[in-house]
Amino acid sequence: MCYSAQIRADYTKLVREFGAMMSLDEFAQLYAHDAGKQRPKTPKAMDDGFAGARTAQGQDIVAKIQQWHAEEMQALDEEIRVQGARLKQAEDALAHRPTQKARNEIRVAGNRVERAQARLGDLHRSGLLPRDSRIFPGVYAPVIVSEHGQRVIKPMRYQCRLPDKPARNDTLYPGTYNARRDSLEAYWKNAFGHHHGVVVVQSFYEHVPRHALEQRVLVPGEAAQNVVLEFRAQPPRDLLIACLWSEWEGPEGRLLSFAAITDEPPADVAAAGHDRCIVPIRRENLDAWLNPDPQDLAAQYRILDDREAVELGYAEVA
Structure with a gap:
C-alpha cells in the first residue's frame, strides 16, 4: 500500500x-469558495504552483487560494490565542499545586500551539521544502x-x-x-x-x-x-x-x-x-x-x- x-x-x-x-476550470472549481465548503486539502507545492500566473483565470485561482490562506491564518491566530491562554492557566495551576490534570493540560495546549505555529509558518513561507509536495489519502x-x-x-x-x-x-x-x-x-x-x-x-x-x-x-x-x-x-x-x-x-x-x-x-x-x-x-x-x-x-x-x-x-x- x-x-x-x-x-x-x-x-x-x-x-x-x-x-x-x-x-x-477544474482547478478554479476546486478552490472556489462555495457556501458551506471546507478548505480543500492541497499540498503547498500545488497551491504555490499558480504563483506568477499571467492569464486572468490563473490570477483568479491565485486570488481564491490567497482567500483560503487568509481565512486559515485568521483561524490559526485565534487557535494560538486560545491555546496560549489555556497553557498559561495550566502553568499557573501547576505552580500552585502540581497535578496530573495540569500537566496534561500543558502538554495538550502546548502541542496545539506548536502545530498552529508550524502551519502558520508554512503559509507565510515563500520557498518550497520537499515535504510541501507530499500527499496523503x-x-x-x-x-x-x-x-x-x-x-x-x-x-x-x-x-x-x-x-x-x-x-x-x-x-x-x-x-x-x-x-x-x-x-x-x-x-x-x-x-x-x-x-x-x-x-x-x-x-x-x-x-x-x-x-x-x-x-x-x-x-x-x-x-x-x-x-x-x-x-x-x-x-x-x-x-x-x-x-x-x-x-x-x-x-x-x-x-x-x-x-x-x-x-x-x-x-x-x-x-x-x-x-x-x-x-x-x-x-x-x-x-x-x-x-x-x-x-x-x-x-x-x-x-x-x-x-x-x-x-x-x-x-x-x-
Missing part, C-alpha cells in the same frame, strides 16, 4: 514535458488524464470514490486510495479500462515492519514495530504512476478522485520488507494507458507488466 508520495507539482514542467493542458494532487486524445492535468483527491458508491465509503473503506491489481476487474471494474491516469512522483513512502526490514523473525515477547521508508529511483528521476480515477456526483457535490494501482513488489521493495508496490509505467506507453479500450483489457495488463525498469533505493524517515 502506498500511503504517501512526493508528487511533481511544477505545472510549467508538467505541461512542457508531457504536452498536457492545464484544466483551469484525502489530499489533492495533479493527475494527467486524456480528454478526446489530449493530455489534460486535473486536480483529484487521493482516495477514489467510484460513481456507484456512497460518500460514507470513504470512511468505511479507507484503503481505496490504492487499487490492487487482483481486484481491477472486481471492485474497480467501472474504472479499469475506462478512466486511467498517471501521477508524476519523485518518491513514495511505505510502512514496513522493522523485523521484516531487518529480515528476521520477531523474538519471543517482542512487539512488532513499524518504520516509514522513503523509496526513490536511483538515479533520481520522475516516475509515472498508473492510476484509476472517477467523477462522482451526489448531495455533497462533485468529486474528482483517484487511486494508485498496486501490484506485487519488485525485488528491492520486497527485500525492504514490503509486500505491495505502485506501478511505474513507461513513457512510451503513456497514451495507450490514458486511452484504454474497455474491450481489450489484456492490452492494459501488458502495460502494467511492461513497467519501467527502475532501481529503488530507500531510507528510513522520521
Whole structure:
C-alpha cells in the first residue's frame, strides 16, 4: 500500500514535458469558495504552483487560494490565542499545586500551539521544502488524464470514490486510495479500462515492519514495530504512476478522485520488507494507458507488466 508520495507539482514542467493542458476550470472549481465548503486539502507545492500566473483565470485561482490562506491564518491566530491562554492557566495551576490534570493540560495546549505555529509558518513561507509536495489519502494532487486524445492535468483527491458508491465509503473503506491489481476487474471494474491516469512522483513512502526490514523473525515477547521508508529511483528521476480515477456526483457535490494501482513488489521493495508496490509505467506507453479500450483489457495488463525498469533505493524517515 502506498500511503504517501512526493508528487511533481511544477505545472510549467508538467505541461512542457508531457504536452498536457492545464484544466483551469477544474482547478478554479476546486478552490472556489462555495457556501458551506471546507478548505480543500492541497499540498503547498500545488497551491504555490499558480504563483506568477499571467492569464486572468490563473490570477483568479491565485486570488481564491490567497482567500483560503487568509481565512486559515485568521483561524490559526485565534487557535494560538486560545491555546496560549489555556497553557498559561495550566502553568499557573501547576505552580500552585502540581497535578496530573495540569500537566496534561500543558502538554495538550502546548502541542496545539506548536502545530498552529508550524502551519502558520508554512503559509507565510515563500520557498518550497520537499515535504510541501507530499500527499496523503484525502489530499489533492495533479493527475494527467486524456480528454478526446489530449493530455489534460486535473486536480483529484487521493482516495477514489467510484460513481456507484456512497460518500460514507470513504470512511468505511479507507484503503481505496490504492487499487490492487487482483481486484481491477472486481471492485474497480467501472474504472479499469475506462478512466486511467498517471501521477508524476519523485518518491513514495511505505510502512514496513522493522523485523521484516531487518529480515528476521520477531523474538519471543517482542512487539512488532513499524518504520516509514522513503523509496526513490536511483538515479533520481520522475516516475509515472498508473492510476484509476472517477467523477462522482451526489448531495455533497462533485468529486474528482483517484487511486494508485498496486501490484506485487519488485525485488528491492520486497527485500525492504514490503509486500505491495505502485506501478511505474513507461513513457512510451503513456497514451495507450490514458486511452484504454474497455474491450481489450489484456492490452492494459501488458502495460502494467511492461513497467519501467527502475532501481529503488530507500531510507528510513522520521
